[in-house]
Amino acid sequence: MMKINVNGQQREAHAGESILDLCRREGIPIPTFCYHQAFGGQGACRMCMVEIKEEGQTRSRMVAACTYPLTQPAEITTESEQILRIRRTIAMLLARRADKNALLETMCQKYGASRLPAIVVEPANCILCGLCIHACAEMGKSAIWSMFRGVDKRIATPYDEASDDCMGCAACAQVCPTQAIKVEEEGAVRRIWNKTFALVACTRCGKPYATRDELDYLGQHGDFGQEKLCEACRRKTLAANMQTFQA
């Protein structure tokens, strides 16, 4: 354990953990857009910049809390004029991409960001946090990735066409902080990333809950139970089983 001073208070950090992990554990707030506990830090949105001065250094420097590894005693500041200006500017810039989105509206208000003219991005409201890419890579077959570069960069399937690798599981849509990924459902059909999927009905309540492709993939990668149950019914069944067990 190392002694790290954050905002004037002594804290204890595990060697090698990120500044953000330390602060989250200690309840010190640092705003982020592209961080997710499941995937670790990406260093993309730059909202989490903090100042750090390590032992032996004369000046502090601005680093991304989500990716900076703590390896020696240090002093960290999470709120300063420069830091607030960075947060304000990042919020202002990202809000252009998600002009009417509630999350960006909140961040702009919180940091006093002025609003610049909106820009058209694809998908609408995407702030390029990249969380969807991680979700798809972890849970699925990497059907989407960030394509092109610079100001033209956007998340897409190859050729913007229905991808053979897409299972329609919508894990990407679930992690998206601005709900930018469109999932259209009508009856037993789901449409996402320009691909149409047949939805399988829950055997208990009859609600369409997962795509055939998704269930096939899960089936190939392990036995997740023969019974096709939606989330709610699975919980109810589990609860019932637990009761029976305890009885």
Next chain:
Amino acid sequence: MGGRAMQTEMNPGKGDRQTVLVCCGTGCTANGGREVFKAFSQSLQHHPEIEVLPVVKATGCNGWCEKGPLVRLIPKDITYCSVAPADVDEIISKTLLQGVPVKRLLYRDPVSKEHLTSHHLTDFYRKQHKIALRNIGEIDPGQIDDYIQRGGYQALQKALLGMERQEVIDTIKAAGLRGRGGGGFPTGQKWQACRNAAGNPKYIICNGDEGDPGAFMDRSIMEGDPHTVIEGMCLGAYAVGAARGYIYVRDEYDLAVQYLRQAIDDARQRGYLGKNILNSELSFDIELVRGGGAFVCGEETALLASIEGRVGEPHDKYVFPTEKGLWGKPTVINNVETWANVPVIMLHGAESFAAIGTDKSKGTKVFSLVGKVVNTGLVEVPMGTTLREIIYEIGGGVLKKRSFKAVQTGGPSGGCIPAALLDLPIDFDSLTEAGSMMGSGGLIVMDDHTCMVEVARYYVSFLAGESCGKCTPCREGIRALLEILTRICEGQGSIEDLDLLEDISVTMQQASLCALGRTAPNPVLSTLRYFRDEYLEHIQQQRCPAGVCRALSVFHIDPEICNGCGVCVRHCSVNAIRGEKKQVHVIDESICIHCGECYRQCAFDAIKLR
């Protein structure tokens, strides 16, 4: 003292044998250098009366492209400029056979009007001090023996057979060599960190992804002296204990790729690469990787990603590549010019290298002097030489005697230096206070016909296409900067725009993921600092004082000065100028597209900007 000796020792000469060196670098090839080479090769076959058969060689870029195609005859040391195939026979009969120079092909000093025989006597070459460029224009880059004859691979021999690995690192440290790619990191320190790091195998990489527009130092070395890079890398590999190396070459550099590939093959054949080099314990080999066309891949971590088969997105460098680099292993990445200096330091010792330059910037630096300057090309001078010396004494001053406005240094990461600061010495640290940096060595001279707002816009536009797009401040910041600058150039700017430019710039400098984003605001901030009035004139007077921004430039011909020569008519692409020969000409406003060609072409300054 030490420097000069170093230079000549690497040039043992070829004895009595006459050699014709025809420059075939990219610049001279475009001007027809290869045709001249072919003409010499052909014609010299038909001269049995010559006692020694001259050897015609293709050489690497001399850098003096303005005067190309260049032909140099040694050992007489006569240089001919702008040579055409039609001149070849005369050169052979007069100079090679009779020893008489062909006056009209000699370089003519614009001030003294003298004809000079040797390129060593011209201002352009005289004031240079070649270490990294020592072999360029003197050897055939496709012949390993040329390199060896000029002392090549002697440094490697000396190190492998007589020095400890740590000794090599200590020599580089003592020499004070710092990275020549722009970062200026102490090379010895980098090698030491890699040597100390845990992990195997270790890697040596040459960063040949030279991307700064206006810079071609590395191209010249890779094309003209590929073996110096290889020898440097071998020495680095020995020092840190690496077994594999990569040379990452920019995709657009076809000729460099060709010569490097051949040099690697030749080095392998001669035993300078491969297992147990020179029967020592060093086993090291190099692979060539061709870039995919991305400026951002000049950034170390993006370069590594590229080699690993990923898109060129950098990541935070909180842990250096010397600790975790290629595939997570300790890696040394150095620039082409840095590697080119290594064999010289190892062969001649740290002291003679450290005797050149300034306190904190040792040795020489290669600059590419381009733009509105008389003598364009590569210039290698000791660190600490002033901008004025380079631009005026070596460069010959501003083209067409126009007035100097600024010199852009450091490429898209640098800034513009105005006339008042021309006496600044160039080294790693001196330009930062002025709001710029030396960078990789690009020096772009600008005159009064250059619009500084448009220059800022140009650099931001360049980076908009090159940013990887991963982080918010760079991607969205550059987008916003470009929108604002374009608006200003089109006459739609407001005074508040200047505050917004500065605000966004500060965040980019502090929060961007990599140096591309962090330095992207530099051209904007430096032009704002020294040429704010030009910005204000665009915004408040709706006028571009340089006559570049089309929406803000209106031209008219002054009837008092116009002599009806008609040059402007020839250059007008829309036929907007009317006038009889020797009569005053007039621009038809209804047709004129405000491109400014007439304004720039008029030799009498008869066209005015309203």
Next chain:
Amino acid sequence: MQIDAKEYENASAYQSLIKTYAGKPEYLLAIMQDIQRQYNYLPRLAITMIASHVGLPVSRVYAMASFYKAFSLTPKGRFVIRVCDGTACHIKNSETLLDQLEKQLQVRPGQTTADGLFSVETVNCLGACALAPVMVINGKVYGKVNRSEVERIIKEYGGQSDAN
């Protein structure tokens, strides 16, 4: 992802090119460069075959293709005209050359003429700054080019002269 049936005729040709490299991500750039050089673009089928060979998802290979300027996802023209927009060329008015090309060929940078003859691109500094402005057509370098020379050169390659 749709793949034209015709592309399968080239399948074995793609495969032999791809197989000259081991199936590892580190050869991705090199494989793609070879295909690009051979076919003047990256065919869809080739992209899926490359992905399979190196063991990566198709999205990753497409990301590479769309990220790096060396690659083209659509076929380029027979003659690729590259106008250098490096700083030296820019201040020597490379923009004028692009205007002339647009006038003559009716395409802007990034586009290919309808007859498939010409593609126009702006390219980063070629390092021939002393010859600014520079234009390269299929590897042949033209230096100190002006509008009328552009017109003449394009005609030599089979393009029309100015519309007016």
